[in-house]
Amino acid sequence: MSFIEELKWRGMLHDITPGTEKLLKEDFVSAYVGIDPTADSLHIGHLVSIMMLKHFQVAGHKPLPLIGGATGMIGDPSGKSQERTLLSEEVLRHNEKAIHKQLIKFLDFDSVKNKAEIVNNYDWMKDFSFLQFLREIGKKISINYMISKDSVKSRLETGLSFTEFSYQLIQAYDFLHLYQNKNCKLQMGGSDQWGNITTGIELIRRTTGNEAYAVTCPLITKADGGKFGKTEQGNIWLDSRYTSPYNFYQFWLNCSDKDVERYIKIFTLMPREEIENLIKEHCKEPHLRKLQKVLAKDITIRVHGEEEYNLAVEASGILFGKGTTEMLLKLPEDVLLSLMEGVPKHTISKSSIENKISIIDFLTEETGVLPSKSEARRALKEGSISINKKKENESKYVSVDDLINSRYIIVQRGKKKYFLVIAE
RNA sequence: GGGGGGAUUCCAGAGCGGUCAAAUGGGGCAGACUGUAAAUCUGUUGGCUAAGCCUUCGGAGGUUCGAAUCCUUCUCCCCCCA
Numbered sequence: 336m337s338f339i340e341e342l343k344w345r346g347m348l349h350d351i352t353p354g355t356e357k358l359l360k361e362d363f364v365s366a367y368v369g370i371d372p373t374a375d376s377l378h379i380g381h382l383v384s385i386m387m388l389k390h391f392q393v394a395g396h397k398p399l400p401l402i403g404g405a406t407g408m409i410g411d412p413s414g415k416s417q418e419r420t421l422l423s424e425e426v427l428r429h430n431e432k433a434i435h436k437q438l439i440k441f442l443d444f445d446s447v448k449n450k451a452e453i454v455n456n457y458d459w460m461k462d463f464s465f466l467q468f469l470r471e472i473g474k475k476i477s478i479n480y481m482i483s484k485d486s487v488k489s490r491l492e493t494g495l496s497f498t499e500f501s502y503q504l505i506q507a508y509d510f511l512h513l514y515q516n517k518n519c520k521l522q523m524g525g526s527d528q529w530g531n532i533t534t535g536i537e538l539i540r541r542t543t544g545n546e547a548y549a550v551t552c553p554l555i556t557k558a559d560g561g562k563f564g565k566t567e568q569g570n571i572w573l574d575s576r577y578t579s580p581y582n583f584y585q586f587w588l589n590c591s592d593k594d595v596e597r598y599i600k601i602f603t604l605m606p607r608e609e610i611e612n613l614i615k616e617h618c619k620e621p622h623l624r625k626l627q628k629v630l631a632k633d634i635t636i637r638v639h640g641e642e643e644y645n646l647a648v649e650a651s652g653i654l655f656g657k658g659t660t661e662m663l664l665k666l667p668e669d670v671l672l673s674l675m676e677g678v679p680k681h682t683i684s685k686s687s688i689e690n691k692i693s694i695i696d697f698l699t700e701e702t703g704v705l706p707s708k709s710e711a712r713r714a715l716k717e718g719s720i721s722i723n724k725k726k727e728n729e730s731k732y733v734s735v736d737d738l739i740n741s742r743y744i745i746v747q748r749g750k751k752k753y754f755l756v757i758a759e
Numbered sequence: 760g761g762g763g764g765g766a767u768u769c770c771a772g773a774g775c776g777g778u779c780a781a782a783u784g785g786g787g788c789a790g791a792c793u794g795u796a797a798a799u800c801u802g803u804u805g806g807c808u809a810a811g812c813c814u815u816c817g818g819a820g821g822u823u824c825g826a827a828u829c830c831u832u833c834u835c836c837c838c839c840c841a
Binding site (some may be wrong): 555558559585588589590591592593594595619620622623624651654655686707708711712713714716717718719748749750751 | 788789790793794796797802803804805807809814821
């Protein structure tokens with residue numbers, strides 16, 4: 336199966352320039368995807384374009400992940416309704432390093448024939464003077480052309496700084512630079528990058544007279560219309576400091592049936608036949624949630640490793656399975672703590688519960704698990720509060736007898752929301 | 760510049776002197792069902808020392824026993840005419 340066919344059946348092809356398929360068939364090609372270092376970790380949204388590069392490499396071509404050390408200093412207006420604040424150079428350099436480390440996990444950097452190579456546009460932009468840039472590059476692209484791009488057009492009403500306006504030209508130059516220095520003829524990215532990519536193609540055409548190509552993938556959506564990759568707590572990051580492996584695993588496990596079929600095609604490398612069989616099985620026995628489990632396993636192992644995956648599964652079993660108070664009481668402290676990783680923690684002084692206190696005070700004043708006493712009363716009336724896995728009502732008093740390992744109390748609001756209260 | 764309409768609790772949007780912590784819908788949260796899914800149904804959705812009290816209906820004043828509702832003024836938004 337060709338690279339393009341692969342993308343097609345996986346639902347990863349949104350737009351493609353004419354002739355791309357022919358080029359890939361006849362030549363050994365390099366392609367790049369740009370990632371701006373706006374944070375010191377990638378999130379799962381980035382994973383889509385990384386998977387494009389991965390498939391590209393599997394198809395025998397050479398992937399060039401580009402870290403936007405320069406473009407990150409400018410800010411891409413694509414898909415943004417507002418001007419953004421600039422990151423300091425120090426932060427950017429730090430972010431670049433972190434992202435570099437993460438990228439290494441996903442692509443093959445050792446292959447003799449087509450090893451991946453990370454490039455950073457800061458390397459070629461940092462010594463390119465403003466005047467030189469205007470004379471060499473700016474002269475080739477007209478304002479009219481740049482303004483006609485959606486990313487710019489949509490911002491003309493609300494305002495757009497010259498800085499962000501310039502972004503597409505810098506990205507276009509990246510493409511030209513890679514074309515000339517790395518023989519890179521293809522740029523890939525999310526569909527929101529189409530405008531920027533075609534500006535690059537135009538620049539290459541005007542500079543060299545040659546053709547360059549683009550492939551974009553659709554924006555990943557959720558069936559319920561929400562933003563992909565976001566939870567109440569924010570983005571799902573690849574870095575375990577920001578999203579614990581447990582939460583990462585849970586995110587995939589919680590995908591709805593509608594979404595999971597699309598996601599497993601995008602985020603795993605599993606072959607078509609295997610995925611189609613899985614989907615069939617899933618339809619037969621949806622309650623087993625096989626697809627979600629396979630997807631969560633595959634991607635958690637690739638991002639965090641097998642050991643972290645096993646811990647996440649184990650934790651899920653205890654928290655969502657038929658876990659009882661007795662089970663919790665038996666857990667060693669370190670297991671309990673790793674289980675509670677990524678769960679909001681609240682501290683309380685041990686002395687405050689030496690005498691019994693009402694559960695309402697415990698939930699609000701003492702720990703801040705719930706924001707007001709009204710809400711606490713309501714929750715208790717609804718039967719949504721559990722202490723150490725046991726449902727409680729308003730008549731409950733909390734005391735040192737409730738402490739697990741004489742230090743912890745596990746509070747649940749509803750089925751899924753956990754809080755760990757630590758008595759000190 | 761002239762004329763008109765509007766600002767209500769997370770959002771949309773009723774209310775137009777007491778029965779208003781404010782209809783209804785959406786969203787949120789929870790319960791039931793289930794599969795940690797979806798759909799559906801139910802409850803709930805300002806705070807507190809809770810059959811009571813306090814703070815809320817763009818801001819500031821005023822009328823009144825009593826104001827989200829009436830008056831004055833300010834701020835902001837929308838529409839129409841020039």
